[in-house]
Amino acid sequence: MNSHRRLTDLVPEKSDAPVRAALYMRVSTGRQAEHDLSIPDQRSQLQSWCRGNGHPVVAEYVEAGASAGDDRRPSFQQMIERACDGEHAFDLIVVHSYSRFFREAFEQEFYLRKLAKHAVRVVSITQPVGDETEPVHAMMRKVIALFDEYQSKENAKHVIRSMKENARQGFWNGATPPLGYRLIEAEKRGAKIKKKLEVDPVEAETVRLIFKLYLLGDGSSGALGVKEIVKWMNARGYRTRRGKSFGVGQLHKLLTNTVYIGRWKFNQTSSKTRRRKADEEVVEIPVPAMVELGTFEQVRRQLHARSPKRQPPRVTTGPILLTGLAVCATCRGGMTLRTGTSKGGRECIGTTPARTARPKAKQPAKGVRSRWGSSTR
Numbered sequence: 011m012n013s014h015r016r017l018t019d020l021v022p023e024k025s026d027a028p029v030r031a032a033l034y035m036r037v038s039t040g041r042q043a044e045h046d047l048s049i050p051d052q053r054s055q056l057q058s059w060c061r062g063n064g065h066p067v068v069a070e071y072v073e074a075g076a077s078a079g080d081d082r083r084p085s086f087q088q089m090i091e092r093a094c095d096g097e098h099a100f101d102l103i104v105v106h107s108y109s110r111f112f113r114e115a116f117e118q119e120f121y122l123r124k125l126a127k128h129a130v131r132v133v134s135i136t137q138p139v140g141d142e143t144e145p146v147h148a149m150m151r152k153v154i155a156l157f158d159e160y161q162s163k164e165n166a167k168h169v170i171r172s173m174k175e176n177a178r179q180g181f182w183n184g185a186t187p188p189l190g191y192r193l194i195e196a197e198k199r200g201a202k203i204k205k206k207l208e209v210d211p212v213e214a215e216t217v218r219l220i221f222k223l224y225l226l227g228d229g230s231s232g233a234l235g236v237k238e239i240v241k242w243m244n245a246r247g248y249r250t251r252r253g254k255s256f257g258v259g260q261l262h263k264l265l266t267n268t269v270y271i272g273r274w275k276f277n278q279t280s281s282k283t284r285r286r287k288a289d290e291e292v293v294e295i296p297v298p299a300m301v302e303l304g305t306f307e308q309v310r311r312q313l314h315a316r317s318p319k320r321q322p323p324r325v326t327t328g329p330i331l332l333t334g335l336a337v338c339a340t341c342r343g344g345m346t347l348r349t350g351t352s353k354g355g356r357e358c359i360g361t362t363p364a365r366t367a368r369p370k371a372k373q374p375a376k377g378v379r380s381r382w383g384s385s386t387r
Contacts, residue, residue: 031065032100033057034089036073036110049074052106059135060104068100078113079162079282081121090121093130103132108154110134113162115155170277177276177293182207188269189251190217190300207274207297214300216248217270221301224265224309235316236261265313271306272299 035052049072060067071089081087092099103125105111111132112118122132131142137154140147173183180196181204187193190213196206223239234242236258244255268275276293279286 029065029102030068030100031060031102031104032069032071032089032093033060033067034071034073034086034103034105034111036078036083036086037075038077039075052110055106055135056104065102065104078109078111080114081117090124093125094128096128098129101130103130105132105134107136108132108134108151109158109162112155113158115152115159118155119152174277174293176204177274177295179204180206180295180297183276186251188267189264190214190270191297207269209298209300213251217264217300220261220264221270221305221309224312225305233312236265236313262313265309268306269297270299270301271303272297 033053033056035049035056037048053070057067069089069092071085073083073085076083076086089103093103103111108118111134112121125132137151139151139154142148142151176183182193187207190210191207192210192213193205194208196204198204220239220243223234223242224236225233227233228242240256240258240261243261248256250256250260264270274295274297276295277287278292
């Protein structure tokens with residue numbers, strides 16, 4: 011008996027029961043969703059197709075502003091989970107075009123096969139390929155997927171090229187501005203309004219305070235580390251632009267952002283992989299500075315010196331000035347502080363090498379005399 015079955019063999023035989031359909035609609039950006047044109051048009055066409063073919067619509071899944079280049083889509087995942095939960099809630103997933111379902115050929119094939127194992131098919135009303143049990147029809151659907159993937163990558167290439175040119179001209183590309191800055195309208199080109207960064211006087215004071223705390227402290231103590239600044243800011247009611255508490259990663263990013271010395275860098279990392287791009291891909295634009303160059307460089311040097319990759323955090327945050335410097339003259343181990351209280355109630359302070367414990371000896375074989383002179387028998 012052949013254990014390898016085609017995916018189409020897993021689909022049950024046709025019955026008199028109506029074929030139930032779930033509609034999946036998607037647009038790529040939030041701006042498209044806000045205009046409220048594409049989603050209603052997709053819904054209207056999908057419903058009309060289902061009525062014409064006698065398929066009752068039992069579910070709708072709408073993805074308003076999500077790329078089809080990957081599967082990180084909440085409604086998409088909800089639909090896949092429902093289709094594969096064993097209850098067989100619907101038989102078809104109906105889309106306007108295969109690009110609404112996926113724009114990456116390998117991922118599309120993966121999910122189509124996964125759905126087929128649960129007797130669920132994906133149908134495009136504008137790209138009918140026929141019965142995919144026929145090899146030629148399956149090939150046509152795969153060719154369409156490859157063209158969709160190619161078109162998606164070409165579009166992405168042209169979009170990033172336009173955004174880089176927009177940045178070279180000194181205009182902001184639509185992301186949320188860094189803390190301490192706000193957007194102002196610079197000029198209007200047709201229907202598009204070009205915007206630039208401007209220093210926000212209120213938020214700028216918070217940014218300068220953070221740099222001051224890192225270098226000098228608040229006046230009652232010495233310089234504060236990143237974690238201590240976070241505690242200091244949150245305890246005194248300072249909040250981010252969104253009204254949330256400050257975090258360590260967020261504060262570290264602020265202290266290392268060159269925008270505060272007037273150098274805004276665009277296109278530094280890939281939006282998909284988060285990997286850093288080559289220097290020639292990065293566009294650097296002058297913007298209004300908020301922090302002096304000398305202050306920024308001093309902060310950068312201290313962050314680098316205190317990095318856990320260079321030395322343990324206890325070396326830079328320990329209460330003893332000689333932490334990490336004093337070593338034992340005999341074993342060359344780092345000296346650590348030891349405190350305690352004697353029976354008479356007197357506090358004792360001393361130092362001891364960190365490596366004073368005797369190393370554990372390996373258990374010798376039975377009948378062999380150990381190095382400490384006792385037999386194991």
